[in-house]
Amino acid sequence: MNDGKLKEIVDKITREYIAELQTIPVGVSNRHVHLSKDDMDKLFGRGSALHPMKELRQPGQYAAEETVDLRGPNGSVIPKVRVLGPIRPESQVEISAADSFKLGAHAPVRESGELDGTPGIELIGPLGSIKINRGLIVAWRHIHLSEESARFWNVHDRELVFVESDGPRGCILKNVLVRVSQNYRQELHVDTEEANTTGLKNGDIIKITKYGGQTDEY
Numbered sequence: 001m002n003d004g005k006l007k008e009i010v011d012k013i014t015r016e017y018i019a020e021l022q023t024i025p026v027g028v029s030n031r032h033v034h035l036s037k038d039d040m041d042k043l044f045g046r047g048s049a050l051h052p053m054k055e056l057r058q059p060g061q062y063a064a065e066e067t068v069d070l071r072g073p074n075g076s077v078i079p080k081v082r083v084l085g086p087i088r089p090e091s092q093v094e095i096s097a098a099d100s101f102k103l104g105a106h107a108p109v110r111e112s113g114e115l116d117g118t119p120g121i122e123l124i125g126p127l128g129s130i131k132i133n134r135g136l137i138v139a140w141r142h143i144h145l146s147e148e149s150a151r152f153w154n155v156h157d158r159e160l161v162f163v164e165s166d167g168p169r170g171c172i173l174k175n176v177l178v179r180v181s182q183n184y185r186q187e188l189h190v191d192t193e194e195a196n197t198t199g200l201k202n203g204d205i206i207k208i209t210k211y212g213g214q215t216d217e218y
């Protein structure tokens with residue numbers, strides 16, 4: 001192989017690699033539930049396990065066949081809310097602001113896992129119902145990035161950024177939380193209401209346009 005041919009191949013691979021790091025697709029999250037082992041046992045029976053139905057873009061994450069109903073403080077029920085796997089150390093319920101209103105709950109905008117001071121909710125499964133005493137949130141919109149992709153975009157874990165989309169309903173979203181891990185693939189997560197408001201759809205490509213800020217400023 002001559003040097004010209006080799007350079008051509010290296011350039012092509014480099015271009016594809018950079019293009020992959022640059023590409024942040026939108027993933028719209030519908031309301032969903034993460035369950036602890038204990039809560040899983042109470043809702044679906046002792047020793048029960050989740051049945052993966054559809055792999056998600058984040059490695060190891062999946063939508064399960066299992067669903068639960070949510071019952072709010074005002075008695076309203078939201079039926080068949082999807083459980084996402086795998087099992088977590090603590091249960092967490094992610095709903096939209098409209099869901100929160102419907103349930104008569106006061107779910108704060110929080111990042112996943114930051115559950116201090118969040119309200120609980122009743123979960124109804126096929127074999128029982130439980131009231132978790134915290135864990136009801138409206139998920140803080142966020143971007144999952146691999147370490148390489150974070151370096152490419154020059155952002156760090158827990159930074160708040162702006163993202164921008166193109167197209168006739170192009171938008172700019174402030175205060176998008178960056179989460180970086182070697183276990184992540186780049187993806188913007190917004191909920192269904194944010195998606196409807198902004199015109200973002202699954203698979204749309206967004207760009208990070210501005211940096212700065214931390215969630216504890218809010």
Ligand SMILES: [Zn+2]
Binds near residue numbers: 142144189
């Ligand atoms: Zn996410």
